[in-house]
Amino acid sequence: MARSAMITARTETELKAEVEGIFKTLGMSTTEAINIFFRQVKMRQGLPFSVEIPNKETLQTFRDTEAGKGLVKNKDAKDMFRKLGI
The missing domain is CATH 1.10.1220 (Arc Repressor Mutant)
Known part of the structure; x- marks a missing residue:
C-alpha cells in the first residue's frame, strides 16, 4: 500500500x-x-x-467581460455565425 x-x-x-x-x-x-x-x-x-502575465489589452478584456461590457448574446450557434458574418 x-x-x-x-x-x-x-x-x-x-x-x-x-x-x-x-x-x-x-x-x-x-x-x-x-x-x-x-x-x-x-x-x-x-x-x-x-x-503568464496578461498584457494590458487582455486585462482590459477581462475587466470588460466581468462588467458585462461589450458582450453579444446569441440564440444559438447559427445566430452567432450570422452575426460574425460566417
Whole structure:
C-alpha cells in the first residue's frame, strides 16, 4: 500500500468554496483534484498549464467581460455565425 503524506496550504475562503463547488460538479473531491494536479506535474515535469502575465489589452478584456461590457448574446450557434458574418 502506498504511503500518504499530508499537505497543508492556505487560500482565500471564497476561492476555496468556489473551487470545491466545481470539483463537486465534476464528481471529485479536492484531494482527488490535487492528486491529479500532482500526477500531471510529474508526467510533464512542470506545470500542466502556462503561467503568464496578461498584457494590458487582455486585462482590459477581462475587466470588460466581468462588467458585462461589450458582450453579444446569441440564440444559438447559427445566430452567432450570422452575426460574425460566417
